[in-house]
Amino acid sequence: MTFSTHTPEETKQLAVQLASSLQGGEILALEGDLGSGKTTFVQGLGEALGVKAYVRSPSFTLMNIYHTSHPTIHFLVHLDCYRLGPLCDLQGLELEEWLHRSDVIIVIEWPPHHLLNKNVSISIIFEMINAQTRNISLPLSP
Ligand SMILES: Nc1ncnc2c1ncn2[C@@H]1O[C@H](COP(=O)(O)OP(=O)(O)OP(=O)(O)O)[C@@H](O)[C@H]1O
Ligand SMILES: [Mg+2]
Numbered sequence: 001m002t003f004s005t006h007t008p009e010e011t012k013q014l015a016v017q018l019a020s021s022l023q024g025g026e027i028l029a030l031e032g033d034l035g036s037g038k039t040t041f042v043q044g045l046g047e048a049l050g051v052k053a054y055v056r057s058p059s060f061t062l063m064n065i066y067h068t069s070h071p072t073i074h075f076l077v078h079l080d081c082y083r084l085g086p087l088c089d090l091q092g093l094e095l096e097e098w099l100h101r102s103d104v105i106i107v108i109e110w111p112p113h114h115l116l117n118k119n120v121s122i123s124i125i126f127e128m129i130n131a132q133t134r135n136i137s138l139p140l141s142p
Contacts, residue, residue, distance in 0.1 A: 002137045004129070011037045011134060015044025018122075018140055024073045025102040027119050029111040032126025037134045038109045041124070042078050045107065049076055058109075059083065063093060074103040082110040090119060 005011040030038040039057045046055040050069030058064040058080040066076040077098045081088030088111070090099060098104050111120065127135040 001140055001142060002135050003140070003142075005037070005134050005136060006132050008037070008040045011040045011136065012044030012047060014136055014138070014140070015041045016048040018124075018138060019045050019048030021140070022073065022105055023102070024105065025100070026121045027106045027108065028122045028124060029116060029120040030107060030109045030124050030126065031111065033128055036126035036128045037136065038126055039080075041126070041136070042076075042107050042109075045105070046076055049073055049105070051076055063095070065098070072103060073105055075101075075105070077104055077106045078109075079107070080109040081112055081115075084112075085110075086112045086114065088112045088115070090115065 003014055005014060030041060032038060043055045046066060051066040053066055055066065055078065058078050059082055062079060062084065064078045066078070068074055068076055075098065098106060108115065116123070122139060125137040129135055
């Protein structure tokens with residue numbers, strides 16, 4: 001289903017809706033151009049899961065890990081593979097301890113192609129329509 005958002009707040013709200021269907025253990029891939037709202041969406045996930053820290057882009061750190069205050073999902077792991085490209089491999093990023101855990105959600109911006117089929121449970125596509133409008137496709141009923 002594709003939704004149009006017109007403010008960063010609306011994009012975060014969409015993330016809040018998706019968060020209520022997450023069980024824990026999912027890997028989310030966020031694809032779309034620079035500035036299309038991927039990090040904004042992760043900020044919404046953080047709000048929904050009760051992350052108290054400010055969720056910022058991991059474009060230089062590659063990976064940021066947040067504690068949540070959610071009863072069953074205890075960590076939000078946020079990766080940005082833009083700089084590593086195809087070298088971005090879940091096995092090689094000291095991610096092992098976060099994989100396959102039912103109390104962790106992993107979100108990857110700019111996932112390299114080789115990760116998409118094998119590891120990802122939810123794909124979200126962002127399109128920049130104009131300065132304010134984003135089309136966001138994700139598995140969510142209207
Ligand atoms: N409807 C909208 N949804 C989300 N962001 C919006 C929207 N309208 C305007 N914006 C602005 O677009 C920018 C989105 O930036 P954001 O960092 O979320 O993008 P990104 O997809 O993570 O980019 P990058 O690929 O560089 O990491 C922000 O400056 C935000 O204020
Ligand atoms: Mg980003």
